[in-house]
Amino acid sequence: MVLRSGLIVALLALASPGFPQDRVLVVTTTTDLRSLTEAVGGDRVVAASLVPPNMDAEEYQPKPQDVLRLRQARLLVRVGLDYDLWVDRLLAQAGKPAISRGGPAYVDASFAITVLELRGMSVGPGDGHAHGSGNPHYWLDPKNAEIITANILEALARIDPANAAQYEANRQAFLARLNSKLAEWEIKLSALKNMPIVAYHNSWPYFARRFRLDFIDFIEIKPGVPPSPSHLAGIVRSMRERGTPIDVREPHEPERDVAFVANKAGAKVVTLAASVGALPETDDYISLFEVNIEALISAAARR
Ligand SMILES: [Zn+2]
Known part of the structure:
Protein backbone atom coordinates (compact mmCIF):
# COMPACT_ATOMS: atom_id res chain seq x y z
CA MET A 1 0.00 0.00 0.00
CA VAL A 2 3.04 2.20 -0.11
CA LEU A 3 2.20 3.21 -3.64
CA ARG A 4 -1.45 3.96 -2.98
CA SER A 5 -0.72 6.10 0.04
CA GLY A 6 2.25 7.65 -1.77
CA LEU A 7 0.01 8.69 -4.61
CA ILE A 8 -2.68 10.03 -2.30
CA VAL A 9 -0.04 12.04 -0.46
CA ALA A 10 1.16 13.33 -3.83
CA LEU A 11 -2.35 14.33 -4.92
CA LEU A 12 -3.23 15.89 -1.57
CA ALA A 13 0.01 17.80 -1.69
CA LEU A 14 -0.88 19.13 -5.10
CA ALA A 15 -4.26 20.28 -3.83
CA SER A 16 -3.07 21.83 -0.60
CA PRO A 17 -2.09 25.45 -0.18
CA GLY A 18 1.61 26.01 0.19
CA PHE A 19 2.51 23.17 -2.15
CA PRO A 20 4.80 24.50 -4.85
CA GLN A 21 2.58 24.20 -7.89
CA ASP A 22 5.58 23.83 -10.13
CA ARG A 23 6.60 20.47 -8.68
CA VAL A 24 6.52 17.90 -11.45
CA LEU A 25 4.08 15.03 -10.93
CA VAL A 26 5.64 11.95 -12.52
CA VAL A 27 3.84 8.65 -13.03
CA THR A 28 6.00 5.57 -13.53
CA THR A 29 4.82 2.07 -14.33
CA THR A 30 7.02 0.41 -11.68
CA THR A 31 8.44 1.17 -8.24
CA ASP A 32 12.02 0.84 -9.55
CA LEU A 33 11.45 3.66 -12.02
CA ARG A 34 9.72 5.66 -9.29
CA SER A 35 12.82 5.37 -7.12
CA LEU A 36 15.17 6.32 -9.97
CA THR A 37 12.92 9.26 -10.89
CA GLU A 38 13.09 10.46 -7.28
CA ALA A 39 16.89 10.13 -7.38
CA VAL A 40 17.04 12.51 -10.37
CA GLY A 41 14.10 14.76 -9.50
CA GLY A 42 14.86 15.24 -5.81
CA ASP A 43 12.43 17.64 -4.16
CA ARG A 44 11.38 19.09 -7.51
CA VAL A 45 9.26 16.03 -8.35
CA VAL A 46 6.51 13.92 -6.85
CA ALA A 47 6.65 10.41 -8.31
CA ALA A 48 4.13 7.58 -8.09
CA SER A 49 4.16 4.06 -9.51
CA LEU A 50 1.08 2.52 -11.15
CA VAL A 51 2.03 -1.05 -10.16
CA PRO A 52 2.03 -1.45 -6.37
CA PRO A 53 5.09 -3.00 -4.73
CA ASN A 54 5.11 -6.79 -4.61
CA MET A 55 2.78 -7.17 -7.56
CA ASP A 56 3.93 -8.79 -10.79
CA ALA A 57 4.14 -5.91 -13.30
CA GLU A 58 4.08 -8.41 -16.18
CA GLU A 59 0.62 -9.56 -15.04
CA TYR A 60 -0.71 -6.18 -13.89
CA GLN A 61 -4.41 -5.48 -14.42
CA PRO A 62 -4.82 -1.69 -14.68
CA LYS A 63 -7.43 0.02 -12.53
CA PRO A 64 -9.84 2.71 -13.74
CA GLN A 65 -8.13 5.28 -11.49
CA ASP A 66 -4.85 4.68 -13.35
CA VAL A 67 -6.24 6.71 -16.25
CA LEU A 68 -6.91 9.60 -13.86
CA ARG A 69 -3.38 9.31 -12.53
CA LEU A 70 -2.02 9.60 -16.06
CA ARG A 71 -4.22 12.63 -16.77
CA GLN A 72 -2.60 14.41 -13.81
CA ALA A 73 0.95 13.39 -14.74
CA ARG A 74 3.36 15.78 -16.41
CA LEU A 75 5.80 12.97 -17.17
CA LEU A 76 5.41 9.24 -17.79
CA VAL A 77 8.29 6.79 -17.30
CA ARG A 78 7.85 3.17 -18.43
CA VAL A 79 10.03 0.05 -18.57
CA GLY A 80 9.32 -0.72 -22.24
CA LEU A 81 10.49 -3.95 -23.95
CA ASP A 82 6.90 -5.29 -23.74
CA TYR A 83 7.17 -5.44 -19.94
CA ASP A 84 4.40 -2.92 -19.32
CA LEU A 85 2.39 -3.13 -22.55
CA TRP A 86 -0.79 -2.49 -20.57
CA VAL A 87 0.16 1.17 -20.17
CA ASP A 88 -0.42 1.77 -23.90
CA ARG A 89 -4.15 1.19 -23.49
CA LEU A 90 -4.21 3.49 -20.44
CA LEU A 91 -2.38 6.19 -22.39
CA ALA A 92 -4.89 5.91 -25.23
CA GLN A 93 -7.70 6.38 -22.68
CA ALA A 94 -5.95 9.28 -20.96
CA GLY A 95 -5.68 11.10 -24.31
CA LYS A 96 -2.64 13.22 -23.36
CA PRO A 97 -0.29 13.47 -26.35
CA ALA A 98 2.58 14.97 -24.27
CA ILE A 99 3.00 11.82 -22.16
CA SER A 100 2.15 9.41 -25.00
CA ARG A 101 4.65 7.67 -27.31
CA GLY A 102 6.55 10.33 -29.26
CA GLY A 103 5.53 13.09 -26.84
CA PRO A 104 8.08 15.33 -25.05
CA ALA A 105 7.08 13.94 -21.62
CA TYR A 106 7.11 10.24 -22.53
CA VAL A 107 10.11 8.21 -21.33
CA ASP A 108 10.77 4.65 -22.43
CA ALA A 109 13.54 3.93 -19.90
CA SER A 110 14.87 1.03 -22.01
CA PHE A 111 16.12 3.46 -24.67
CA ALA A 112 19.85 2.72 -25.32
CA ILE A 113 19.89 -0.32 -23.01
CA THR A 114 21.77 -3.36 -24.34
CA VAL A 115 19.01 -5.95 -24.29
CA LEU A 116 19.80 -9.54 -23.29
CA GLU A 117 18.03 -12.60 -24.71
CA LEU A 118 16.88 -10.58 -27.68
CA ARG A 119 14.23 -12.44 -29.64
CA GLY A 120 13.67 -12.33 -33.36
CA MET A 121 10.46 -11.28 -35.05
CA SER A 122 9.59 -14.91 -35.76
CA VAL A 123 8.12 -15.28 -32.29
CA GLY A 124 4.46 -14.49 -32.61
CA PRO A 125 2.05 -13.60 -29.87
CA GLY A 126 0.08 -16.31 -28.10
CA ASP A 127 2.88 -18.68 -27.16
CA GLY A 128 2.42 -17.71 -23.51
CA HIS A 129 5.81 -16.06 -23.43
CA ALA A 130 5.92 -13.00 -21.21
CA HIS A 131 9.30 -11.81 -22.54
CA GLY A 132 8.30 -10.61 -25.98
CA SER A 133 11.20 -8.73 -27.52
CA GLY A 134 13.99 -9.65 -25.12
CA ASN A 135 14.51 -9.96 -21.39
CA PRO A 136 12.93 -6.82 -19.86
CA HIS A 137 14.42 -6.99 -16.33
CA TYR A 138 17.30 -4.65 -17.19
CA TRP A 139 17.06 -2.44 -14.07
CA LEU A 140 18.51 -5.36 -12.09
CA ASP A 141 21.97 -4.48 -13.41
CA PRO A 142 22.86 -1.44 -11.27
CA LYS A 143 25.10 -0.18 -14.07
CA ASN A 144 22.00 0.23 -16.23
CA ALA A 145 20.82 2.92 -13.79
CA GLU A 146 23.23 5.28 -15.57
CA ILE A 147 21.26 4.88 -18.80
CA ILE A 148 17.83 4.84 -17.14
CA THR A 149 18.54 8.02 -15.16
CA ALA A 150 19.99 9.67 -18.30
CA ASN A 151 16.69 8.99 -20.07
CA ILE A 152 14.73 10.42 -17.14
CA LEU A 153 17.04 13.44 -16.86
CA GLU A 154 16.65 14.30 -20.53
CA ALA A 155 12.86 14.40 -20.27
CA LEU A 156 12.80 16.27 -16.94
CA ALA A 157 15.17 18.89 -18.35
CA ARG A 158 12.93 19.25 -21.40
CA ILE A 159 9.70 19.84 -19.48
CA ASP A 160 11.27 21.80 -16.60
CA PRO A 161 14.38 23.48 -18.11
CA ALA A 162 14.69 25.95 -15.23
CA ASN A 163 15.79 23.10 -12.96
CA ALA A 164 17.88 21.11 -15.46
CA ALA A 165 21.18 21.82 -13.67
CA GLN A 166 19.71 20.65 -10.37
CA TYR A 167 18.48 17.41 -11.97
CA GLU A 168 21.92 16.74 -13.44
CA ALA A 169 23.58 17.41 -10.06
CA ASN A 170 21.10 15.08 -8.32
CA ARG A 171 21.81 12.37 -10.87
CA GLN A 172 25.57 12.68 -10.51
CA ALA A 173 25.36 12.49 -6.73
CA PHE A 174 23.15 9.41 -6.96
CA LEU A 175 25.43 7.66 -9.45
CA ALA A 176 28.48 8.38 -7.29
CA ARG A 177 26.72 6.74 -4.33
CA LEU A 178 25.57 3.81 -6.47
CA ASN A 179 29.01 3.22 -7.98
CA SER A 180 30.71 3.06 -4.62
CA LYS A 181 28.06 0.53 -3.52
CA LEU A 182 28.57 -1.42 -6.72
CA ALA A 183 32.25 -1.93 -5.96
CA GLU A 184 31.28 -3.29 -2.53
CA TRP A 185 28.62 -5.58 -3.99
CA GLU A 186 31.00 -7.01 -6.58
CA ILE A 187 33.45 -7.99 -3.86
CA LYS A 188 30.73 -9.55 -1.70
CA LEU A 189 29.19 -11.56 -4.52
CA SER A 190 32.52 -12.92 -5.69
CA ALA A 191 31.88 -15.56 -2.99
CA LEU A 192 29.09 -16.94 -5.23
CA LYS A 193 31.20 -17.25 -8.35
CA ASN A 194 30.48 -20.52 -10.23
CA MET A 195 27.73 -21.43 -7.76
CA PRO A 196 24.77 -22.81 -9.73
CA ILE A 197 21.44 -21.11 -8.95
CA VAL A 198 17.89 -21.98 -10.02
CA ALA A 199 15.11 -19.36 -10.05
CA TYR A 200 11.35 -19.52 -10.53
CA HIS A 201 11.17 -16.75 -13.17
CA ASN A 202 13.93 -15.53 -15.47
CA SER A 203 14.24 -12.07 -13.88
CA TRP A 204 17.98 -12.29 -13.31
CA PRO A 205 20.16 -12.29 -16.46
CA TYR A 206 21.26 -8.63 -16.07
CA PHE A 207 21.96 -9.09 -12.38
CA ALA A 208 23.81 -12.35 -13.12
CA ARG A 209 25.93 -10.83 -15.87
CA ARG A 210 27.00 -7.89 -13.71
CA PHE A 211 27.94 -10.05 -10.73
CA ARG A 212 29.09 -13.18 -12.62
CA LEU A 213 26.43 -15.44 -11.17
CA ASP A 214 25.30 -18.68 -12.81
CA PHE A 215 21.52 -19.12 -13.13
CA ILE A 216 21.37 -22.61 -14.66
CA ASP A 217 17.61 -23.16 -14.94
CA PHE A 218 14.12 -21.80 -14.29
CA VAL A 225 4.19 -20.50 -17.99
CA PRO A 226 4.00 -22.47 -14.72
CA PRO A 227 5.88 -25.78 -14.48
CA SER A 228 4.51 -29.25 -15.23
CA PRO A 229 5.40 -32.23 -13.00
CA SER A 230 7.86 -33.52 -15.63
CA HIS A 231 9.54 -30.10 -15.88
CA LEU A 232 9.91 -30.03 -12.09
CA ALA A 233 11.44 -33.52 -12.14
CA GLY A 234 13.94 -32.36 -14.78
CA ILE A 235 14.88 -29.34 -12.64
CA VAL A 236 15.45 -31.55 -9.60
CA ARG A 237 17.69 -33.84 -11.70
CA SER A 238 19.81 -31.00 -13.05
CA MET A 239 20.06 -29.36 -9.62
CA ARG A 240 21.34 -32.64 -8.15
CA GLU A 241 23.82 -33.13 -10.99
CA ARG A 242 25.24 -29.66 -10.56
CA GLY A 243 25.01 -29.61 -6.76
CA THR A 244 22.85 -26.48 -6.88
CA PRO A 245 22.68 -24.92 -3.42
CA ILE A 246 20.30 -21.99 -4.09
CA ASP A 247 16.73 -21.79 -5.33
CA VAL A 248 15.49 -18.22 -5.86
CA ARG A 249 11.90 -17.13 -5.48
CA GLU A 250 10.25 -13.69 -5.65
CA PRO A 251 7.64 -12.91 -2.97
CA HIS A 252 4.69 -12.91 -5.41
CA GLU A 253 5.63 -16.31 -6.87
CA PRO A 254 4.05 -19.58 -5.71
CA GLU A 255 5.94 -21.08 -2.80
CA ARG A 256 4.97 -24.69 -3.45
CA ASP A 257 7.00 -25.48 -6.59
CA VAL A 258 10.11 -23.73 -5.32
CA ALA A 259 9.92 -25.50 -1.97
CA PHE A 260 9.37 -28.84 -3.74
CA VAL A 261 12.50 -28.68 -5.91
CA ALA A 262 14.62 -27.18 -3.11
CA ASN A 263 13.56 -29.99 -0.80
CA LYS A 264 14.21 -32.74 -3.37
CA ALA A 265 17.58 -31.29 -4.42
CA GLY A 266 18.78 -30.27 -0.96
CA ALA A 267 18.92 -26.57 -1.83
CA LYS A 268 18.02 -23.47 0.17
CA VAL A 269 15.17 -21.20 -0.90
CA VAL A 270 16.24 -17.55 -1.07
CA THR A 271 13.54 -14.94 -1.51
CA LEU A 272 14.75 -11.98 -3.57
CA ALA A 273 13.00 -8.77 -4.58
CA ALA A 274 13.06 -8.05 -8.32
CA SER A 275 11.52 -4.62 -7.67
CA VAL A 276 11.67 -1.89 -5.05
CA GLY A 277 9.21 -2.53 -2.22
CA ALA A 278 8.73 -6.26 -2.90
CA LEU A 279 10.47 -7.15 0.38
CA PRO A 280 10.79 -5.26 3.67
CA GLU A 281 13.69 -2.75 3.68
CA THR A 282 13.78 -2.53 -0.14
CA ASP A 283 12.50 1.03 -0.04
CA ASP A 284 14.64 2.40 -2.84
CA TYR A 285 16.83 1.31 -5.72
CA ILE A 286 20.03 0.99 -3.70
CA SER A 287 18.44 -0.86 -0.77
CA LEU A 288 16.88 -3.29 -3.26
CA PHE A 289 20.38 -4.53 -4.09
CA GLU A 290 21.57 -4.36 -0.49
CA VAL A 291 18.78 -6.67 0.68
CA ASN A 292 19.12 -9.15 -2.21
CA ILE A 293 22.89 -9.37 -1.93
CA GLU A 294 22.78 -9.92 1.83
CA ALA A 295 20.19 -12.69 1.34
CA LEU A 296 22.35 -14.45 -1.27
CA ILE A 297 25.53 -14.14 0.77
CA SER A 298 23.94 -15.48 3.92
CA ALA A 299 22.32 -18.43 2.06
CA ALA A 300 25.64 -19.29 0.43
CA ALA A 301 27.39 -19.14 3.78
CA ARG A 302 24.85 -21.51 5.38
CA ARG A 303 25.10 -24.25 2.77
ZN1 LIG B 1 9.89 -11.40 -16.66
Whole structure:
Protein backbone atom coordinates (compact mmCIF):
# COMPACT_ATOMS: atom_id res chain seq x y z
CA MET A 1 0.00 0.00 0.00
CA VAL A 2 3.04 2.20 -0.11
CA LEU A 3 2.20 3.21 -3.64
CA ARG A 4 -1.45 3.96 -2.98
CA SER A 5 -0.72 6.10 0.04
CA GLY A 6 2.25 7.65 -1.77
CA LEU A 7 0.01 8.69 -4.61
CA ILE A 8 -2.68 10.03 -2.30
CA VAL A 9 -0.04 12.04 -0.46
CA ALA A 10 1.16 13.33 -3.83
CA LEU A 11 -2.35 14.33 -4.92
CA LEU A 12 -3.23 15.89 -1.57
CA ALA A 13 0.01 17.80 -1.69
CA LEU A 14 -0.88 19.13 -5.10
CA ALA A 15 -4.26 20.28 -3.83
CA SER A 16 -3.07 21.83 -0.60
CA PRO A 17 -2.09 25.45 -0.18
CA GLY A 18 1.61 26.01 0.19
CA PHE A 19 2.51 23.17 -2.15
CA PRO A 20 4.80 24.50 -4.85
CA GLN A 21 2.58 24.20 -7.89
CA ASP A 22 5.58 23.83 -10.13
CA ARG A 23 6.60 20.47 -8.68
CA VAL A 24 6.52 17.90 -11.45
CA LEU A 25 4.08 15.03 -10.93
CA VAL A 26 5.64 11.95 -12.52
CA VAL A 27 3.84 8.65 -13.03
CA THR A 28 6.00 5.57 -13.53
CA THR A 29 4.82 2.07 -14.33
CA THR A 30 7.02 0.41 -11.68
CA THR A 31 8.44 1.17 -8.24
CA ASP A 32 12.02 0.84 -9.55
CA LEU A 33 11.45 3.66 -12.02
CA ARG A 34 9.72 5.66 -9.29
CA SER A 35 12.82 5.37 -7.12
CA LEU A 36 15.17 6.32 -9.97
CA THR A 37 12.92 9.26 -10.89
CA GLU A 38 13.09 10.46 -7.28
CA ALA A 39 16.89 10.13 -7.38
CA VAL A 40 17.04 12.51 -10.37
CA GLY A 41 14.10 14.76 -9.50
CA GLY A 42 14.86 15.24 -5.81
CA ASP A 43 12.43 17.64 -4.16
CA ARG A 44 11.38 19.09 -7.51
CA VAL A 45 9.26 16.03 -8.35
CA VAL A 46 6.51 13.92 -6.85
CA ALA A 47 6.65 10.41 -8.31
CA ALA A 48 4.13 7.58 -8.09
CA SER A 49 4.16 4.06 -9.51
CA LEU A 50 1.08 2.52 -11.15
CA VAL A 51 2.03 -1.05 -10.16
CA PRO A 52 2.03 -1.45 -6.37
CA PRO A 53 5.09 -3.00 -4.73
CA ASN A 54 5.11 -6.79 -4.61
CA MET A 55 2.78 -7.17 -7.56
CA ASP A 56 3.93 -8.79 -10.79
CA ALA A 57 4.14 -5.91 -13.30
CA GLU A 58 4.08 -8.41 -16.18
CA GLU A 59 0.62 -9.56 -15.04
CA TYR A 60 -0.71 -6.18 -13.89
CA GLN A 61 -4.41 -5.48 -14.42
CA PRO A 62 -4.82 -1.69 -14.68
CA LYS A 63 -7.43 0.02 -12.53
CA PRO A 64 -9.84 2.71 -13.74
CA GLN A 65 -8.13 5.28 -11.49
CA ASP A 66 -4.85 4.68 -13.35
CA VAL A 67 -6.24 6.71 -16.25
CA LEU A 68 -6.91 9.60 -13.86
CA ARG A 69 -3.38 9.31 -12.53
CA LEU A 70 -2.02 9.60 -16.06
CA ARG A 71 -4.22 12.63 -16.77
CA GLN A 72 -2.60 14.41 -13.81
CA ALA A 73 0.95 13.39 -14.74
CA ARG A 74 3.36 15.78 -16.41
CA LEU A 75 5.80 12.97 -17.17
CA LEU A 76 5.41 9.24 -17.79
CA VAL A 77 8.29 6.79 -17.30
CA ARG A 78 7.85 3.17 -18.43
CA VAL A 79 10.03 0.05 -18.57
CA GLY A 80 9.32 -0.72 -22.24
CA LEU A 81 10.49 -3.95 -23.95
CA ASP A 82 6.90 -5.29 -23.74
CA TYR A 83 7.17 -5.44 -19.94
CA ASP A 84 4.40 -2.92 -19.32
CA LEU A 85 2.39 -3.13 -22.55
CA TRP A 86 -0.79 -2.49 -20.57
CA VAL A 87 0.16 1.17 -20.17
CA ASP A 88 -0.42 1.77 -23.90
CA ARG A 89 -4.15 1.19 -23.49
CA LEU A 90 -4.21 3.49 -20.44
CA LEU A 91 -2.38 6.19 -22.39
CA ALA A 92 -4.89 5.91 -25.23
CA GLN A 93 -7.70 6.38 -22.68
CA ALA A 94 -5.95 9.28 -20.96
CA GLY A 95 -5.68 11.10 -24.31
CA LYS A 96 -2.64 13.22 -23.36
CA PRO A 97 -0.29 13.47 -26.35
CA ALA A 98 2.58 14.97 -24.27
CA ILE A 99 3.00 11.82 -22.16
CA SER A 100 2.15 9.41 -25.00
CA ARG A 101 4.65 7.67 -27.31
CA GLY A 102 6.55 10.33 -29.26
CA GLY A 103 5.53 13.09 -26.84
CA PRO A 104 8.08 15.33 -25.05
CA ALA A 105 7.08 13.94 -21.62
CA TYR A 106 7.11 10.24 -22.53
CA VAL A 107 10.11 8.21 -21.33
CA ASP A 108 10.77 4.65 -22.43
CA ALA A 109 13.54 3.93 -19.90
CA SER A 110 14.87 1.03 -22.01
CA PHE A 111 16.12 3.46 -24.67
CA ALA A 112 19.85 2.72 -25.32
CA ILE A 113 19.89 -0.32 -23.01
CA THR A 114 21.77 -3.36 -24.34
CA VAL A 115 19.01 -5.95 -24.29
CA LEU A 116 19.80 -9.54 -23.29
CA GLU A 117 18.03 -12.60 -24.71
CA LEU A 118 16.88 -10.58 -27.68
CA ARG A 119 14.23 -12.44 -29.64
CA GLY A 120 13.67 -12.33 -33.36
CA MET A 121 10.46 -11.28 -35.05
CA SER A 122 9.59 -14.91 -35.76
CA VAL A 123 8.12 -15.28 -32.29
CA GLY A 124 4.46 -14.49 -32.61
CA PRO A 125 2.05 -13.60 -29.87
CA GLY A 126 0.08 -16.31 -28.10
CA ASP A 127 2.88 -18.68 -27.16
CA GLY A 128 2.42 -17.71 -23.51
CA HIS A 129 5.81 -16.06 -23.43
CA ALA A 130 5.92 -13.00 -21.21
CA HIS A 131 9.30 -11.81 -22.54
CA GLY A 132 8.30 -10.61 -25.98
CA SER A 133 11.20 -8.73 -27.52
CA GLY A 134 13.99 -9.65 -25.12
CA ASN A 135 14.51 -9.96 -21.39
CA PRO A 136 12.93 -6.82 -19.86
CA HIS A 137 14.42 -6.99 -16.33
CA TYR A 138 17.30 -4.65 -17.19
CA TRP A 139 17.06 -2.44 -14.07
CA LEU A 140 18.51 -5.36 -12.09
CA ASP A 141 21.97 -4.48 -13.41
CA PRO A 142 22.86 -1.44 -11.27
CA LYS A 143 25.10 -0.18 -14.07
CA ASN A 144 22.00 0.23 -16.23
CA ALA A 145 20.82 2.92 -13.79
CA GLU A 146 23.23 5.28 -15.57
CA ILE A 147 21.26 4.88 -18.80
CA ILE A 148 17.83 4.84 -17.14
CA THR A 149 18.54 8.02 -15.16
CA ALA A 150 19.99 9.67 -18.30
CA ASN A 151 16.69 8.99 -20.07
CA ILE A 152 14.73 10.42 -17.14
CA LEU A 153 17.04 13.44 -16.86
CA GLU A 154 16.65 14.30 -20.53
CA ALA A 155 12.86 14.40 -20.27
CA LEU A 156 12.80 16.27 -16.94
CA ALA A 157 15.17 18.89 -18.35
CA ARG A 158 12.93 19.25 -21.40
CA ILE A 159 9.70 19.84 -19.48
CA ASP A 160 11.27 21.80 -16.60
CA PRO A 161 14.38 23.48 -18.11
CA ALA A 162 14.69 25.95 -15.23
CA ASN A 163 15.79 23.10 -12.96
CA ALA A 164 17.88 21.11 -15.46
CA ALA A 165 21.18 21.82 -13.67
CA GLN A 166 19.71 20.65 -10.37
CA TYR A 167 18.48 17.41 -11.97
CA GLU A 168 21.92 16.74 -13.44
CA ALA A 169 23.58 17.41 -10.06
CA ASN A 170 21.10 15.08 -8.32
CA ARG A 171 21.81 12.37 -10.87
CA GLN A 172 25.57 12.68 -10.51
CA ALA A 173 25.36 12.49 -6.73
CA PHE A 174 23.15 9.41 -6.96
CA LEU A 175 25.43 7.66 -9.45
CA ALA A 176 28.48 8.38 -7.29
CA ARG A 177 26.72 6.74 -4.33
CA LEU A 178 25.57 3.81 -6.47
CA ASN A 179 29.01 3.22 -7.98
CA SER A 180 30.71 3.06 -4.62
CA LYS A 181 28.06 0.53 -3.52
CA LEU A 182 28.57 -1.42 -6.72
CA ALA A 183 32.25 -1.93 -5.96
CA GLU A 184 31.28 -3.29 -2.53
CA TRP A 185 28.62 -5.58 -3.99
CA GLU A 186 31.00 -7.01 -6.58
CA ILE A 187 33.45 -7.99 -3.86
CA LYS A 188 30.73 -9.55 -1.70
CA LEU A 189 29.19 -11.56 -4.52
CA SER A 190 32.52 -12.92 -5.69
CA ALA A 191 31.88 -15.56 -2.99
CA LEU A 192 29.09 -16.94 -5.23
CA LYS A 193 31.20 -17.25 -8.35
CA ASN A 194 30.48 -20.52 -10.23
CA MET A 195 27.73 -21.43 -7.76
CA PRO A 196 24.77 -22.81 -9.73
CA ILE A 197 21.44 -21.11 -8.95
CA VAL A 198 17.89 -21.98 -10.02
CA ALA A 199 15.11 -19.36 -10.05
CA TYR A 200 11.35 -19.52 -10.53
CA HIS A 201 11.17 -16.75 -13.17
CA ASN A 202 13.93 -15.53 -15.47
CA SER A 203 14.24 -12.07 -13.88
CA TRP A 204 17.98 -12.29 -13.31
CA PRO A 205 20.16 -12.29 -16.46
CA TYR A 206 21.26 -8.63 -16.07
CA PHE A 207 21.96 -9.09 -12.38
CA ALA A 208 23.81 -12.35 -13.12
CA ARG A 209 25.93 -10.83 -15.87
CA ARG A 210 27.00 -7.89 -13.71
CA PHE A 211 27.94 -10.05 -10.73
CA ARG A 212 29.09 -13.18 -12.62
CA LEU A 213 26.43 -15.44 -11.17
CA ASP A 214 25.30 -18.68 -12.81
CA PHE A 215 21.52 -19.12 -13.13
CA ILE A 216 21.37 -22.61 -14.66
CA ASP A 217 17.61 -23.16 -14.94
CA PHE A 218 14.12 -21.80 -14.29
CA ILE A 219 11.17 -23.45 -12.65
CA GLU A 220 8.75 -21.86 -15.10
CA ILE A 221 8.73 -23.71 -18.43
CA LYS A 222 9.11 -20.31 -20.05
CA PRO A 223 8.40 -16.84 -18.68
CA GLY A 224 4.76 -16.74 -17.58
CA VAL A 225 4.19 -20.50 -17.99
CA PRO A 226 4.00 -22.47 -14.72
CA PRO A 227 5.88 -25.78 -14.48
CA SER A 228 4.51 -29.25 -15.23
CA PRO A 229 5.40 -32.23 -13.00
CA SER A 230 7.86 -33.52 -15.63
CA HIS A 231 9.54 -30.10 -15.88
CA LEU A 232 9.91 -30.03 -12.09
CA ALA A 233 11.44 -33.52 -12.14
CA GLY A 234 13.94 -32.36 -14.78
CA ILE A 235 14.88 -29.34 -12.64
CA VAL A 236 15.45 -31.55 -9.60
CA ARG A 237 17.69 -33.84 -11.70
CA SER A 238 19.81 -31.00 -13.05
CA MET A 239 20.06 -29.36 -9.62
CA ARG A 240 21.34 -32.64 -8.15
CA GLU A 241 23.82 -33.13 -10.99
CA ARG A 242 25.24 -29.66 -10.56
CA GLY A 243 25.01 -29.61 -6.76
CA THR A 244 22.85 -26.48 -6.88
CA PRO A 245 22.68 -24.92 -3.42
CA ILE A 246 20.30 -21.99 -4.09
CA ASP A 247 16.73 -21.79 -5.33
CA VAL A 248 15.49 -18.22 -5.86
CA ARG A 249 11.90 -17.13 -5.48
CA GLU A 250 10.25 -13.69 -5.65
CA PRO A 251 7.64 -12.91 -2.97
CA HIS A 252 4.69 -12.91 -5.41
CA GLU A 253 5.63 -16.31 -6.87
CA PRO A 254 4.05 -19.58 -5.71
CA GLU A 255 5.94 -21.08 -2.80
CA ARG A 256 4.97 -24.69 -3.45
CA ASP A 257 7.00 -25.48 -6.59
CA VAL A 258 10.11 -23.73 -5.32
CA ALA A 259 9.92 -25.50 -1.97
CA PHE A 260 9.37 -28.84 -3.74
CA VAL A 261 12.50 -28.68 -5.91
CA ALA A 262 14.62 -27.18 -3.11
CA ASN A 263 13.56 -29.99 -0.80
CA LYS A 264 14.21 -32.74 -3.37
CA ALA A 265 17.58 -31.29 -4.42
CA GLY A 266 18.78 -30.27 -0.96
CA ALA A 267 18.92 -26.57 -1.83
CA LYS A 268 18.02 -23.47 0.17
CA VAL A 269 15.17 -21.20 -0.90
CA VAL A 270 16.24 -17.55 -1.07
CA THR A 271 13.54 -14.94 -1.51
CA LEU A 272 14.75 -11.98 -3.57
CA ALA A 273 13.00 -8.77 -4.58
CA ALA A 274 13.06 -8.05 -8.32
CA SER A 275 11.52 -4.62 -7.67
CA VAL A 276 11.67 -1.89 -5.05
CA GLY A 277 9.21 -2.53 -2.22
CA ALA A 278 8.73 -6.26 -2.90
CA LEU A 279 10.47 -7.15 0.38
CA PRO A 280 10.79 -5.26 3.67
CA GLU A 281 13.69 -2.75 3.68
CA THR A 282 13.78 -2.53 -0.14
CA ASP A 283 12.50 1.03 -0.04
CA ASP A 284 14.64 2.40 -2.84
CA TYR A 285 16.83 1.31 -5.72
CA ILE A 286 20.03 0.99 -3.70
CA SER A 287 18.44 -0.86 -0.77
CA LEU A 288 16.88 -3.29 -3.26
CA PHE A 289 20.38 -4.53 -4.09
CA GLU A 290 21.57 -4.36 -0.49
CA VAL A 291 18.78 -6.67 0.68
CA ASN A 292 19.12 -9.15 -2.21
CA ILE A 293 22.89 -9.37 -1.93
CA GLU A 294 22.78 -9.92 1.83
CA ALA A 295 20.19 -12.69 1.34
CA LEU A 296 22.35 -14.45 -1.27
CA ILE A 297 25.53 -14.14 0.77
CA SER A 298 23.94 -15.48 3.92
CA ALA A 299 22.32 -18.43 2.06
CA ALA A 300 25.64 -19.29 0.43
CA ALA A 301 27.39 -19.14 3.78
CA ARG A 302 24.85 -21.51 5.38
CA ARG A 303 25.10 -24.25 2.77
ZN1 LIG B 1 9.89 -11.40 -16.66
